[in-house]
Amino acid sequence: MRHAGREVWFITGVGRGLGHGIAETVLRSGRTVLGTVRRDGDAADLREKYGDRICLVTADVTDQRSVSAAVAAAVDVFGRIDVLVNNAGYTLVSGIEDATDQQIRDQFETNTFGTMTVTRQVLPVMRKQSSGRIIMVSSVAGASAAPGMGYYAATKHAIEGFAESLSKEVADLGIKVSIVQPGLFRTDTLGSSMQSTTPSDVYERSVGNLLSALTGLSGSQPGDPSRLGDALITLVEAENPPLRVPIDPGASGSVRGRLEQQLAELDEWGPKLATEPIG
Numbered sequence: 495m496r497h498a499g500r501e502v503w504f505i506t507g508v509g510r511g512l513g514h515g516i517a518e519t520v521l522r523s524g525r526t527v528l529g530t531v532r533r534d535g536d537a538a539d540l541r542e543k544y545g546d547r548i549c550l551v552t553a554d555v556t557d558q559r560s561v562s563a564a565v566a567a568a569v570d571v572f573g574r575i576d577v578l579v580n581n582a583g584y585t586l587v588s589g590i591e592d593a594t595d596q597q598i599r600d601q602f603e604t605n606t607f608g609t610m611t612v613t614r615q616v617l618p619v620m621r622k623q624s625s626g627r628i629i630m631v632s633s634v635a636g637a638s639a640a641p642g643m644g645y646y647a648a649t650k651h652a653i654e655g656f657a658e659s660l661s662k663e664v665a666d667l668g669i670k671v672s673i674v675q676p677g678l679f680r681t682d683t684l685g686s687s688m689q690s691t692t693p694s695d696v697y698e699r700s701v702g703n704l705l706s707a708l709t710g711l712s713g714s715q716p717g718d719p720s721r722l723g724d725a726l727i728t729l730v731e732a733e734n735p736p737l738r739v740p741i742d743p744g745a746s747g748s749v750r751g752r753l754e755q756q757l758a759e760l761d762e763w764g765p766k767l768a769t770e771p772i773g
Contacts, residue, residue, distance in 0.1 A: 501525040501730075502572040504565070506555055506612055507582030511535030512631065512676065512722060517724025521548060528568035529574070530555070530582065540608055546758070553581045555608030560616075569746045572624055577730055581610045581631045583649070587642045587708060588691040589701040597689070598645050605649035610656060611683045617664070622756045624668040627730050630657045634674045634745050638752035642693070642701035661737055670728050674705060677745030 503520050507513035508529030514537060517527050526538035532535050538547050540653050548614045549571045553560040568575050583605040586597060613628065616735040620626030636650035654673055688708070691702040722741060729735045740749040 501576045502528065502568065502759070503577040503579060504528045504568050504573050504575045504616060505581055506530045506553075506613070507532075508540065509533065513581040514540070514577075515718075516581060516723040516726060517548070520727065523727055526572055528564065528572065530561075530564050532601075538622065544762060545546070550577045554627060555612055556603045556735050558611050561608075561611050565619065575616055576623075577627045577628065577629065578613065578620075579629045579631065579726065580612055580653075582608060582612075583631070585643075585688040586646050586690070587643060587701070587705050588645065589693050589697040590644050592691045592694055592697065592701070593645055594691075601645050602649055602652075605646070606652045606656075607651050611697065613656075613660070617669075621664075621667055626669045627655075627735070628669065628670070629726055629729065630654070630673045630742070632673050634659075634675050634748045636675055636679055636751045637740070640704055641697075642704045657736060668710040670735055671733045671737065673689045674722075674729070675738065675740040675745050675749060677741060677743045677748070692699075692764050 503517075503525055504518050505513055505520070505527055508527070508592050509531040513529070517537070517540060518529055520665040521540065525541075525547075529537060529540070529548060531550055532552070532554065533660075534552050536552075537550055541550055549567060551564040553564040553638045555561060558761050566577070570729075576578075584601075586593065586601045588597065609662050616626075616628070624627065630653055632654055633646070635647040636654045639651075641649035649741045657671050657673050663669065688703055689735075693705065725741050729739070740746045
């Protein structure tokens with residue numbers, strides 16, 4: 495990677511939440527940022543504080559033309575893109591039966607197809623440079639899905655599969671991909687960035703209990719968003735970064751528990767369901 499002072503980070507969704515925290519940490523480290531925002535005036539505090547080391551572009555990740563314009567702006571202003579952080583997204587909490595078709599489609603349009611669109615637009619820039627790092631902001635839900643998180647988890651599972659395949663396609667092109675699964679960081683993820691439906695009576699004990707817990711936790715999550723930015727800088731500076739990594743608080747235990755469950759099921763059921771002798 496280039497020297498920190500010359501690194502250009504393209505970060506989606508810097509207007510608030512995790513994206514804002516990541517962008518501020520990256521800027522504080524001396525790097526430069528092209529940040530996308532949903533509305534003019536978002537993240538104005540970063541522009542005032544860091545001046546021309548940040549370029550803010552109003553873009554909707556679900557709109558290919560605005561994404562293309564944002565990528566072109568990054569190259570025009572800074573000359574390159576060294577790091578892409580696919581952060582933009584939101585949380586839908588709903589029982590499988592309770593969500594509307596539009597809510598489901600909107601969740602995938604932003605979290606999944608939006609991420610794919612941004613990645614596809616940035617890849618030619620990185621290929622031309624023969625270098626780049628791509629960070630996919632997934633979630634603990636990308637490894638372990640709770641009740642009420644089915645559609646949100648599905649978008650994150652889709653991105654993790656997409657990113658794993660991408661990592662193998664670009665391995666010889668100087669581009670490296672990492673998937674991060676953040677835990678409970680103190681942002682508006684469980685507040686204004688969360689949408690929900692009222693659970694049906696039959697799902698009150700499962701979906702309803704989770705929704706109540708998440709709503710009560712909003713604003714008091716233990717994780718400091720700036721620490722997530724520090725973690726991403728560590729990944730970018732690593733010569734051989736991991737493909738997948740949970741980032742605490744709470745993420746490591748949840749992911750480990752899911753993997754241990756999967757291994758236990760494999761050990762128990764693999765031999766029972768084998769169509770051929772094993773070993």
